[in-house]
Amino acid sequence: MEKPLEADADAVDVAPGAAGVGEVWICGPTLFSGRGNDVEATAEAITADGWFRTDDLAKVDGDGYLTVIDRATDMIVVCSENVYRVEVERVLDGHPAVELATVYGMSDDALGVKAAVVVKQDESLTAAALRRHAAAKLADFKVPSSIEFMARADLPMTGSGKVAKAALKK
Incomplete structure (x- = not known):
């Protein structure tokens, strides 16, 4: 099962209901193994322990609902x-x-x-x-x-x- 993680710029989990905005990371058995043949892009997007950095910036409210705010590159x-x-x-x-x-x-x-x-x-x-x-x-x-x-x-x-x-x- 894929599990979203919201991390700030220092890769610290942002707690639900916190005021901060973080990047959404996902991990799970259905996650792709890379970005085609682009080794550099894959290395930037997937952490050593298998988390995919989506480039989506989001916040999690007190009820655990994720709201995407923008793309990090935007x-x-x-x-x-x-x-x-x-x-x-x-x-x-x-x-x-x-x-x-x-x-x-x-x-x-x-x-x-x-x-x-x-x-x-x-x-x-x-x-x-x-x-x-x-x-x-x-x-x-x-x-x-x-x-x-x-x-x-x-x-x-x-x-x-x-x-x-x-x-x-x-």
Whole structure:
């Protein structure tokens, strides 16, 4: 039987109901043996004692329910603080004029969070207004320091229909 384990950055188990967020690790007889022929990726993902590091960041509530927060590779560090892209995207998407918002880190983490935003047709929105909306719901370091408005057709997409965030950084 597979058993999830939630570990913090130091591989210490995060207790259910604790305030922390940790990475989900799984182990069990049905776990795959590696990532294809990629020895390096396998070594990074599977611990010496057989735990698979999923790269999913989650918390466990007091009842033992696991809630996935974000992917570790999608987390942005701003001035030593963790910013979960999903959290910022939900706030931006909550603005009535926003059709789609995607968030990514800038090349210099100290500069903060950058957002690419698609505004609904026949709506107008300024970066200052969207920042005010975000500031009402997020800590200051999570509010995008730069907002770029784009047409949906100009957003780079992956083959699976997700925004190609790596392409936005270029």
